[in-house]
Amino acid sequence: MKHEMSYINETEWITKYAVEITLTDQDNFNMINEGLSRMGIANHRDKVLTQSCHLLFKGKKYYITHFKEMLALDGKPVNIDPEDILRRNRIISLFKKWGMINVVNDDRIEHQSAPASFHIIPHNEKHLWQLNQKYKIGIR
Numbered sequence: 316m317k318h319e320m321s322y323i324n325e326t327e328w329i330t331k332y333a334v335e336i337t338l339t340d341q342d343n344f345n346m347i348n349e350g351l352s353r354m355g356i357a358n359h360r361d362k363v364l365t366q367s368c369h370l371l372f373k374g375k376k377y378y379i380t381h382f383k384e385m386l387a388l389d390g391k392p393v394n395i396d397p398e399d400i401l402r403r404n405r406i407i408s409l410f411k412k413w414g415m416i417n418v419v420n421d422d423r424i425e426h427q428s429a430p431a432s433f434h435i436i437p438h439n440e441k442h443l444w445q446l447n448q449k450y451k452i453g454i455r
Contacts, residue, residue, distance in 0.1 A: 323384075323387045323388060328384065328387075332384065333378050333380070333384075333423075334378060334379055334380075334403070334404070334407055334418060334419075334420060334423045335378055335418075335419035336378065336410075336416040336418055336419060337419060338377060338416060339416060339417060340415075343416070347379075347415055347416070348370050349438075350410070351366060351379075351406070352366055352441075353435060353436040353441055353446065354366065354367060354368065354406055354434070354436075355368075355433055355434065357433075357434035357436070357444075362443060362444045362445060363447060364434060364436055364445070364446050365447045365449060366382065367381060367382065367399075367402055367403065367433055368381055368402075368403050368406050369382060369385060369448075369452055371452065377416075379407045379410070379416075381403040382450035383395045383399055384403075385450045385452070386449075386450055401427055401432070402432050402433050404426060404427045404428070405429075405430065406433070407424050408424055
């Protein structure tokens with residue numbers, strides 16, 4: 316069942332839905348951004364990957380968000396499927412497992428999608444793929 320969201324108040328989003336993280340090393344910021352650009356829904360036939368999540372720095376805090384959450388924060392109408400959030404949670408848990416982040420509110424990533432719900436393009440293969448973003452931070 317999809318949940319239509321046309322706008323979400325930033326305060327409500329932070330208190331109810333956002334997954335706040337801390338970086339285990341400040342140098343991880345660029346590595347996480349680059350990694351997120353290679354994680355998402357893949358069209359293997361056309362070699363196109365649509366990025367699922369973004370790293371957001373807001374109010375001196377870091378969050379990993381699904382791109383549809385970002386669109387809703389900007390007041391755009393979106394349909395957020397529960398699978399979108401479960402996929403976001405799986406992606407966050409990978410960065411935690413790799414030791415790149417700590418999750419401030421672990422309870423928000425308790426439920427996760429199956430590992431096969433998204434694709435990770437290996438760094439050495441990214442030149443073979445078209446990497447798409449449906450949201451660009453800083454551009455509304």
